[in-house]
Amino acid sequence: MEEQSKTLAVSVRAKEFVSYHCSCCGHCCRHIENCVMVESLDAYRMAKHLRNQHCGISSTDDVLLRYCEPMPLTDEGYPIYVLKTVGADATCIFLRENQCSIYAARPRTCRLYPFSVGPGERGRDFEYCLCFDDNQQHHFNGGKVLVKDWLYHNFPKEDKEFLKQQYLVIPEIGRLMHRMSEEMRQAAVFKILFYHYYHFELDQPFLPQYEQNNRSLLNELRKLASSE
Secondary structure, X not given: OOOOOOOEEEEEOOOOEEEOOOOOOOHHHOOOOOOOEEOHHHHHHHHHHHHHOOOOOOOHHHHHHHHEEEEEOOOOOOEEEEEOEEOOOXXXXXXXXXXXXXXXXXXXXXXXXXXXXXXXXXXXXXXXXXXXXXXXXXXXXXXXXXXXXXXXXHOOHHHHHHHHHHHHHXXXXXXXXXXXXXXXXXXXXXXXXXXXXXXXXXXXXXXXXXXXXXXXXXXXXXXXXXXO
Protein backbone atom coordinates (compact mmCIF):
# COMPACT_ATOMS: atom_id res chain seq x y z
CA MET A 1 0.00 0.00 0.00
CA GLU A 2 1.27 3.45 -0.90
CA GLU A 3 2.37 5.54 2.07
CA GLN A 4 -0.11 8.26 3.04
CA SER A 5 1.15 11.70 2.07
CA LYS A 6 2.03 14.01 4.94
CA THR A 7 1.01 17.65 5.30
CA LEU A 8 2.67 20.35 7.39
CA ALA A 9 0.45 23.30 8.34
CA VAL A 10 2.09 26.63 9.21
CA SER A 11 0.11 29.54 10.67
CA VAL A 12 -0.14 32.61 8.43
CA ARG A 13 -1.74 36.04 8.76
CA ALA A 14 -4.01 37.75 6.27
CA LYS A 15 -1.46 40.43 5.31
CA GLU A 16 1.29 37.94 4.47
CA PHE A 17 2.50 37.07 0.97
CA VAL A 18 3.26 33.40 0.33
CA SER A 19 4.87 31.61 -2.58
CA TYR A 20 2.27 29.76 -4.61
CA HIS A 21 1.30 29.32 -8.23
CA CYS A 22 -1.35 26.95 -9.61
CA SER A 23 -0.11 25.36 -12.82
CA CYS A 24 -3.36 23.39 -13.40
CA CYS A 25 -1.37 20.16 -13.38
CA GLY A 26 -3.86 18.16 -11.32
CA HIS A 27 -1.26 16.86 -8.87
CA CYS A 28 -3.19 18.12 -5.84
CA CYS A 29 -6.20 16.07 -7.04
CA ARG A 30 -4.28 12.80 -6.83
CA HIS A 31 -3.36 10.59 -3.86
CA ILE A 32 -6.23 12.07 -1.87
CA GLU A 33 -7.95 8.95 -0.55
CA ASN A 34 -9.82 9.84 2.69
CA CYS A 35 -8.32 13.34 2.52
CA VAL A 36 -10.98 15.70 1.11
CA MET A 37 -13.86 16.14 3.52
CA VAL A 38 -17.25 17.01 2.04
CA GLU A 39 -19.09 19.22 4.51
CA SER A 40 -22.81 19.91 4.62
CA LEU A 41 -22.48 23.12 2.64
CA ASP A 42 -20.22 21.38 0.10
CA ALA A 43 -22.78 18.62 -0.51
CA TYR A 44 -25.57 21.19 -0.90
CA ARG A 45 -23.59 23.24 -3.46
CA MET A 46 -22.43 20.19 -5.36
CA ALA A 47 -26.00 18.89 -5.60
CA LYS A 48 -27.31 22.23 -6.92
CA HIS A 49 -24.48 22.49 -9.45
CA LEU A 50 -24.84 18.92 -10.74
CA ARG A 51 -28.62 19.24 -10.91
CA ASN A 52 -28.21 22.35 -13.08
CA GLN A 53 -25.76 20.41 -15.26
CA HIS A 54 -28.43 17.71 -15.81
CA CYS A 55 -26.22 14.98 -14.32
CA GLY A 56 -29.07 12.97 -12.84
CA ILE A 57 -28.67 14.58 -9.42
CA SER A 58 -31.70 15.94 -7.57
CA SER A 59 -30.64 15.96 -3.91
CA THR A 60 -27.69 15.84 -1.54
CA ASP A 61 -28.49 12.14 -1.08
CA ASP A 62 -27.63 11.53 -4.74
CA VAL A 63 -24.29 13.33 -4.45
CA LEU A 64 -23.27 11.50 -1.30
CA LEU A 65 -24.20 8.09 -2.69
CA ARG A 66 -22.51 8.55 -6.05
CA TYR A 67 -19.43 10.62 -5.26
CA CYS A 68 -18.63 10.32 -1.55
CA GLU A 69 -17.71 7.79 1.13
CA PRO A 70 -18.75 7.92 4.81
CA MET A 71 -16.15 7.54 7.53
CA PRO A 72 -15.88 8.17 11.30
CA LEU A 73 -13.95 11.27 12.34
CA THR A 74 -13.71 10.64 16.09
CA ASP A 75 -13.49 7.68 18.47
CA GLU A 76 -17.16 8.23 19.33
CA GLY A 77 -18.01 7.66 15.66
CA TYR A 78 -18.90 11.22 14.58
CA PRO A 79 -19.57 10.70 10.85
CA ILE A 80 -18.30 12.72 7.91
CA TYR A 81 -18.08 12.20 4.16
CA VAL A 82 -14.99 12.33 1.96
CA LEU A 83 -14.65 12.42 -1.81
CA LYS A 84 -14.36 9.08 -3.57
CA THR A 85 -11.22 8.38 -5.54
CA VAL A 86 -10.52 6.24 -8.60
CA GLY A 87 -7.51 4.42 -10.03
CA ALA A 88 -4.19 3.29 -8.63
CA ASP A 89 -3.13 6.87 -7.85
CA ALA A 90 -6.33 7.61 -5.86
CA THR A 91 -7.47 10.41 -8.15
CA CYS A 92 -10.44 12.60 -7.27
CA ILE A 93 -13.60 11.25 -8.86
CA PHE A 94 -14.28 14.68 -10.35
CA LEU A 95 -10.92 15.10 -12.14
CA ARG A 96 -11.28 15.06 -15.93
CA GLU A 97 -8.20 15.62 -18.13
CA ASN A 98 -6.45 17.39 -15.24
CA GLN A 99 -9.42 19.73 -14.78
CA CYS A 100 -12.01 19.79 -12.01
CA SER A 101 -15.40 18.95 -13.53
CA ILE A 102 -17.24 20.70 -10.66
CA TYR A 103 -14.86 23.63 -10.27
CA ALA A 104 -17.61 26.16 -9.52
CA ALA A 105 -18.92 23.95 -6.70
CA ARG A 106 -15.72 22.25 -5.50
CA PRO A 107 -15.47 21.57 -1.75
CA ARG A 108 -14.12 24.23 0.58
CA THR A 109 -10.96 22.19 1.16
CA CYS A 110 -10.18 22.44 -2.55
CA ARG A 111 -11.11 26.11 -2.92
CA LEU A 112 -8.91 27.20 -0.01
CA TYR A 113 -5.92 25.06 -1.00
CA PRO A 114 -3.04 25.60 -0.20
CA PHE A 115 -4.61 27.23 2.87
CA SER A 116 -6.80 25.80 5.60
CA VAL A 117 -9.03 27.38 8.21
CA GLY A 118 -9.58 26.47 11.85
CA PRO A 119 -11.16 27.99 14.96
CA GLY A 120 -9.49 31.23 16.02
CA GLU A 121 -8.08 32.28 19.36
CA ARG A 122 -7.81 35.53 21.33
CA GLY A 123 -10.94 37.06 19.84
CA ARG A 124 -10.36 35.97 16.24
CA ASP A 125 -13.05 33.91 14.50
CA PHE A 126 -10.57 31.86 12.47
CA GLU A 127 -6.96 30.83 12.22
CA TYR A 128 -5.40 30.46 8.77
CA CYS A 129 -2.66 28.01 7.87
CA LEU A 130 -0.51 27.38 4.81
CA CYS A 131 -0.34 23.65 4.07
CA PHE A 132 2.86 22.14 2.69
CA ASP A 133 2.49 18.67 1.20
CA ASP A 134 3.88 16.40 -1.50
CA ASN A 135 2.80 18.94 -4.14
CA GLN A 136 5.26 21.54 -2.94
CA GLN A 137 7.52 20.97 -5.94
CA HIS A 138 4.61 21.62 -8.32
CA HIS A 139 2.90 24.63 -6.77
CA PHE A 140 5.00 26.46 -4.20
CA ASN A 141 7.12 28.50 -6.57
CA GLY A 142 6.72 30.80 -9.54
CA GLY A 143 4.30 33.25 -7.96
CA LYS A 144 3.16 35.19 -4.91
CA VAL A 145 -0.25 35.19 -3.23
CA LEU A 146 -1.54 37.70 -0.67
CA VAL A 147 -3.38 35.62 1.91
CA LYS A 148 -6.28 38.05 2.41
CA ASP A 149 -6.86 38.27 -1.36
CA TRP A 150 -7.02 34.49 -1.63
CA LEU A 151 -9.47 34.33 1.26
CA TYR A 152 -11.59 37.14 -0.18
CA HIS A 153 -12.13 35.17 -3.39
CA ASN A 154 -12.37 31.68 -1.88
CA PHE A 155 -13.77 32.04 1.65
CA PRO A 156 -17.08 33.94 1.29
CA LYS A 157 -19.44 35.07 4.03
CA GLU A 158 -21.69 32.01 3.73
CA ASP A 159 -18.73 29.71 4.43
CA LYS A 160 -17.71 31.77 7.45
CA GLU A 161 -21.20 31.71 8.94
CA PHE A 162 -21.45 27.96 8.31
CA LEU A 163 -18.14 27.28 10.06
CA LYS A 164 -19.07 29.46 13.04
CA GLN A 165 -22.21 27.39 13.52
CA GLN A 166 -20.26 24.18 13.01
CA TYR A 167 -17.61 25.13 15.56
CA LEU A 168 -20.38 25.71 18.12
CA VAL A 169 -22.40 22.56 17.53
CA ILE A 170 -19.72 19.89 17.01
CA PRO A 171 -18.24 20.08 20.55
CA GLU A 172 -21.75 19.73 21.99
CA ILE A 173 -22.42 16.72 19.75
CA GLY A 174 -19.15 15.19 20.93
CA ARG A 175 -20.06 15.67 24.60
CA LEU A 176 -23.46 14.08 24.08
CA MET A 177 -22.06 11.11 22.17
CA HIS A 178 -19.42 10.57 24.85
CA ARG A 179 -22.23 10.01 27.37
CA MET A 180 -23.91 7.35 25.22
CA SER A 181 -23.51 3.60 25.08
CA GLU A 182 -22.23 2.01 21.87
CA GLU A 183 -25.77 1.13 20.85
CA MET A 184 -27.00 4.68 21.35
CA ARG A 185 -24.00 6.07 19.48
CA GLN A 186 -24.96 4.03 16.44
CA ALA A 187 -28.43 5.59 16.55
CA ALA A 188 -26.83 9.01 16.96
CA VAL A 189 -24.70 8.52 13.84
CA PHE A 190 -27.79 8.07 11.68
CA LYS A 191 -29.37 11.19 13.15
CA ILE A 192 -26.22 13.23 12.50
CA LEU A 193 -26.07 12.04 8.91
CA PHE A 194 -29.73 12.89 8.41
CA TYR A 195 -29.64 16.40 9.84
CA HIS A 196 -26.16 17.37 8.64
CA TYR A 197 -26.22 15.89 5.15
CA TYR A 198 -29.59 14.68 3.89
CA HIS A 199 -32.26 17.02 5.26
CA PHE A 200 -31.90 19.94 2.81
CA GLU A 201 -34.11 21.45 0.13
CA LEU A 202 -31.96 22.64 -2.77
CA ASP A 203 -34.37 25.45 -3.66
CA GLN A 204 -34.18 26.94 -0.16
CA PRO A 205 -31.24 28.92 1.32
CA PHE A 206 -28.73 26.71 3.07
CA LEU A 207 -27.91 28.51 6.32
CA PRO A 208 -31.45 28.75 7.79
CA GLN A 209 -31.92 25.04 7.08
CA TYR A 210 -28.59 24.18 8.68
CA GLU A 211 -29.41 26.21 11.78
CA GLN A 212 -32.80 24.53 12.16
CA ASN A 213 -31.29 21.11 11.52
CA ASN A 214 -28.76 21.68 14.29
CA ARG A 215 -31.49 22.58 16.76
CA SER A 216 -33.43 19.46 15.84
CA LEU A 217 -30.32 17.29 15.97
CA LEU A 218 -29.26 18.47 19.42
CA ASN A 219 -32.75 17.85 20.74
CA GLU A 220 -32.67 14.30 19.37
CA LEU A 221 -29.21 13.60 20.76
CA ARG A 222 -30.12 14.94 24.19
CA LYS A 223 -33.02 12.50 24.27
CA LEU A 224 -30.69 9.63 23.41
CA ALA A 225 -28.13 10.69 26.02
CA SER A 226 -30.76 11.09 28.74
CA SER A 227 -32.21 7.63 28.06
CA GLU A 228 -29.04 5.91 29.27
